[in-house]
Amino acid sequence: xxxERRQFLKIMGTTAAGAGMLGAFRFLEKGExxxxxxxxxxxxxWVFLVNTYNCVGCGMCVRACKLENEIPYNAPVSRTWVExxxxxxxxxxLADSPMAARDGFTADNPMGKTVNPADITxxxxxxxxxxxxxxxxxxxxxxxxxxxxxxxxxxxxxxTWCIGCGYCIMSCPYGVRFxxxxxxxxxKCTWCYHRITKGLKPACVFACPFGARQIGxxxxxxxxVTKTIATQRVAVLKDEYGTKPQVFxxxxxxxxx
Amino acid sequence: MHQWYVHGxxxxxxxxxxxxxxxxxxxxxxxxxxxxxxxVAGAFVLSSLYHLFGVKELKDMAKFALVFSFAxxxxxxxxxxxxxxxxxxxxxxxxxxxxxxxISAFGIVYLTYALIVCxxxxxxxxxxxVGRATELSKKEGLGSLALRNIYRVLTLGANDxxxxxxxxxxxxxxxxxxxxxxxxxxxxxxxGFIFGSVKANALWMTPLMxxxxxxxxxxxxxxxxxxxxxxxxxxxxHVTKKRLARHLRTGETLQELRGTExxxxxxxxxYLMAFMIAAFSLELLDLIFRGYTAVKxxxxxxxxxxxxxxxxxxxxxxxxxxxxxxxxxxxxxxTVRRAVLATVLVLFGVYMMRWNVVIGGQEFSLxxxxxxxxxxxxxxxxxxxxxxxVFGAITVGLLPxxxxxxxxxxxxxxxxxxxxxxxx
Numbered sequence: 001x002x003x004e005r006r007q008f009l010k011i012m013g014t015t016a017a018g019a020g021m022l023g024a025f026r027f028l029e030k031g032e033x034x035x036x037x038x039x040x041x042x043x044x045x046w047v048f049l050v051n052t053y054n055c056v057g058c059g060m061c062v063r064a065c066k067l068e069n070e071i072p073y074n075a076p077v078s079r080t081w082v083e084x085x086x087x088x089x090x091x092x093x094l095a096d097s098p099m100a101a102r103d104g105f106t107a108d109n110p111m112g113k114t115v116n117p118a119d120i121t122x123x124x125x126x127x128x129x130x131x132x133x134x135x136x137x138x139x140x141x142x143x144x145x146x147x148x149x150x151x152x153x154x155x156x157x158x159x160t161w162c163i164g165c166g167y168c169i170m171s172c173p174y175g176v177r178f179x180x181x182x183x184x185x186x187x188k189c190t191w192c193y194h195r196i197t198k199g200l201k202p203a204c205v206f207a208c209p210f211g212a213r214q215i216g217x218x219x220x221x222x223x224x225v226t227k228t229i230a231t232q233r234v235a236v237l238k239d240e241y242g243t244k245p246q247v248f249x250x251x252x253x254x255x256x257x
Numbered sequence: 258m259h260q261w262y263v264h265g266x267x268x269x270x271x272x273x274x275x276x277x278x279x280x281x282x283x284x285x286x287x288x289x290x291x292x293x294x295x296x297v298a299g300a301f302v303l304s305s306l307y308h309l310f311g312v313k314e315l316k317d318m319a320k321f322a323l324v325f326s327f328a329x330x331x332x333x334x335x336x337x338x339x340x341x342x343x344x345x346x347x348x349x350x351x352x353x354x355x356x357x358x359x360i361s362a363f364g365i366v367y368l369t370y371a372l373i374v375c376x377x378x379x380x381x382x383x384x385x386x387v388g389r390a391t392e393l394s395k396k397e398g399l400g401s402l403a404l405r406n407i408y409r410v411l412t413l414g415a416n417d418x419x420x421x422x423x424x425x426x427x428x429x430x431x432x433x434x435x436x437x438x439x440x441x442x443x444x445x446x447x448x449g450f451i452f453g454s455v456k457a458n459a460l461w462m463t464p465l466m467x468x469x470x471x472x473x474x475x476x477x478x479x480x481x482x483x484x485x486x487x488x489x490x491x492x493x494x495h496v497t498k499k500r501l502a503r504h505l506r507t508g509e510t511l512q513e514l515r516g517t518e519x520x521x522x523x524x525x526x527x528y529l530m531a532f533m534i535a536a537f538s539l540e541l542l543d544l545i546f547r548g549y550t551a552v553k554x555x556x557x558x559x560x561x562x563x564x565x566x567x568x569x570x571x572x573x574x575x576x577x578x579x580x581x582x583x584x585x586x587x588x589x590x591x592t593v594r595r596a597v598l599a600t601v602l603v604l605f606g607v608y609m610m611r612w613n614v615v616i617g618g619q620e621f622s623l624x625x626x627x628x629x630x631x632x633x634x635x636x637x638x639x640x641x642x643x644x645x646x647v648f649g650a651i652t653v654g655l656l657p658x659x660x661x662x663x664x665x666x667x668x669x670x671x672x673x674x675x676x677x678x679x680x681x
Contacts, residue, residue, distance in 0.1 A: 072261040075261050075263050076266065078277055081277045097274075097276070099277070100277040111273075137457065141357075141359070141360070142358055143355055143359075144353050144361070146349075161349065162342075163342070163346040163347055164341050164342020164343040166283060169278075170455055172457060173456070174276075175277075175622075178263075179264040181262055181264075185342060241456055242456075257624035257626055
């Protein structure tokens with residue numbers, strides 16, 4: 001095939017223009033997006049400790065969270081919640097968290113049943129919140145990169161970028177995520193990132209009257225939370241998913257889901 | 258506080274211990290999405306049986322299946338858009354894909370596949386476009402001028418219809434069908450991967466999921482092509498009959514039409530049955546394996562599969578979707594009517610399979626100690642209950658046929674009823 005000079009130049013020109021347009025797109029290196037966004041302090045890490053022995057199920061943490069993070073008070077979704085577990089002598093387990101325990105557990109009515117105290121083997125409360133996993137499936141599965149881990153290891157959602165596909169909600173083994181009732185994008189617990197980055201405690205930690213919820217710095221060996229995690233027998237939730245949760249529990253039981 | 262709306266609250270009914278934030282997040286539109294992409298892939302595979310493997314008997318069906326696949330392809334992203342909470346941001350999947358996510362591949366897989374289908378149709382119809390453009394240039398009037406220009410654009414300036422050029426077209430079609438089959442399988446297998454890779458969901462997580470999806474995709478695609486083909490052929494027979502009654506010219510005789518239709522249906526039925534065996538075996542293998550290994554989640558899965566969804570899985574999906582149609586197709590002396598009944602049942606069965614995966618996978622809580630019911634909204638009272646309810650599904654299901662009707666106006670996938678050259 002013979003090409004005329006003019007034709008050849010035309011083809012070359014088109015190719016160059018095409019290549020130039022493609023050049024406008026590029027692949028970001030791992031973590032580059034976070035770098036550009038400049039989110040987070042690489043010298044700071046966070047870790048959460050829940051002492052279930054101290055939890056009385058008052059629901060103060062849930063109320064504080066809802067108000068602090070503007071989750072509509074009457075919406076049945078919440079960034080954090082408290083579960084009540086009642087194991088009966090028969091081996092049957094009753095567990096519930098009505099309205100995410102916003103109003104506290106004030107009546108003998110696990111799962112709407114009245115239970116004779118003599119029938120109870122053990123009963124306790126377990127606060128739940130985002131585990132800020134080291135290997136977060138929600139971040140892995142976000143198709144547009146709207147959710148990401150900051151350098152401190154906190155997983156955040158960009159409300160201006162989330163398309164609301166719900167894949168992160170389906171990916172979280174802990175049921176932490178939900179669609180924000182007002183913004184209609186994925187919503188989750190951030191350990192009150194806006195507070196902890198200013199030296200304040202998360203709202204739930206601040207509101208807990210019994211110190212059941214604590215936050216600490218794992219890099220500081222003198223931090224009481226870090227010390228407890230290092231020296232006590234702590235457990236994490238659902239480690240079989242390989243997510244490496246960063247919320248550690250004291251007094252977790254096999255019946256906890 | 259602002260007016261709020263909790264997604265899923267209206268149709269999720271909880272039982273037992275369920276985490277507060279759990280709802281049926283992926284509803285009917287996510288059932289429709291794999292159903293539609295499955296039909297796309299299946300229709301394409303059917304057309305490739307002729308173009309690639311030279312199954313000559315399927316010539317008529319192949320052309321139609323390819324064009325129909327294109328119409329379905331146009332419909333496939335609609336349920337995805339409808340299920341997004343922020344549909345206007347859907348384009349971000351193309352602009353900032355986050356490649357560790359299975360969903361992010363959608364843009365690439367979908368566009369690649371769309372390009373293959375469009376190119377194949379173009380090569381298949383190029384001579385037709387040229388012919389139409391030339392034909393219309395002899396006619397006068399604004400309508401034919403507009404139509405002529407449309408066809409001229411569609412030829413993309415390639416007006417050579419010499420035997421050599423047509424031969425080159427055929428080669429291109431074969432090549433495109435060749436890369437199209439894996440692409441079609443990839444498009445749909447990847448839809449299966451979206452589910453199969455969710456480790457948080459005990460029902461979804463299995464490496465078999467993409468393969469199961471591909472097999473059921475192919476059977477649904479073949480079944481839909483057979484079904485639609487029969488409808489169109491019946492229509493043609495009806496028109497021919499009418500024209501014969503009025504002593505007008507017809508392209509093919511009634512007997513010819515009947516013969517082709519039955520021949521086509523019988524051949525396709527064979528391929529349908531082969532893929533049905535593969536799909537059924539895989540689904541059964543998955544079920545048996547889960548029961549045999551009985552890991553932690555098996556207790557709750559068993560109560561979903563054998564109790565709550567028993568009718569949906571064993572009666573609707575397996576009995577109505579596999580066993581009955583298989584017997585209907587296998588029974589000697591297959592008639593068109595029986596084949597149509599079988600294809601409708603197969604389509605229903607595949608739809609139930611999608612339903613049982615998508616909705617069934619959300620029927621049990623992450624606590625493994627509670628259940629959720631999807632009370633599908635029937636009469637909508639707002640946008641959410643429309644799009645995630647019965648009418649949303651019907652809309653999405655009808656759109657491909659609507660597209661097909663208009664595409665068919667430009668690129669007819671059946672020989673015309675009243676052929677100009679032939680008289681009877």
